[in-house]
Amino acid sequence: MTIKTLLAALMLGGSAAALAADTDGQFRLNELLSSDPVYQQSWQELVEDESRLPEWVMNLSGLATPMLGLEDDGDKYLVGQLCEEQNCFNQRLYVAFSWDKEDAYALYVQLPDGLPTDKAPSQHASLRWLGDPDEATQKLLLEQLKSDPNWY
Template identity: 30%
Template sequence: MRFLTLAAAFCIAAPGLAQAQSTPAPLSAYASEFIKKPVFSKSYQKMLTLPSWVRTGQGTSEIVKPLTIEGKAYLVTNICEPHNCHDHQLNLIFTKDGKQAWGLLSTFRGSKLYQLPLGEPDDAIMNALTKNFQDNNPGSPT
């Protein structure tokens, strides 16, 4: 009798157990572990890759000009995606010796402007990059 009761209880519970096993288990990985999984690693790396015109410097560009920021001499210029300068631009500032560079990558999606600083610019360099963008894009939001 005892065996029959246990078997009956299992039969009643079994449909629920089968359903529970078909439901995906919740993710329990930290981001640092999660992005290393092969299924997510590729899309993560792709997300971090700058566009080819930025990586290679193959774009429509402007003449390099001198710029003084807080009494120090720098060089400033712009480059943009060929045939799409309005929507994809990179403003650049270099030290005169070329040992350090900063950039401001600007992308328009419709009327929305997205900007990504590159090279960890301090406030003075960031202000100069933003001004350079504004000078080349009068009337654009910042």
């Protein structure tokens, strides 16, 4: 590895770490829409063209984990997870907002109720993309889903 390659890798890693440090834990999806009208507008533009979404998805009103600042292929995103309060494992939403807040993308994950514990959730899930994310953004959201230790 050349010195330039090593320096570039260190700089990239440092910028990703700085990005994560700037945002990690500061935001939750269920609070984001009320915190900034630009996020609210981006989310409304995403859901207005979608049909048959539950109320908790439309309003981002479920249980949320802290959001993360992530970078993928030079694009920065604020990424978070939300789930339906009464059925958190079976009804989930993974959302990525572009760093400029102008675009929102989501992965809506549904599992059938009563799925036996010996059945792999990944084999029985229904995945629905919202907002027409490109391949890189889909990969980013899928990585968030796959990071769940109960997802196999």
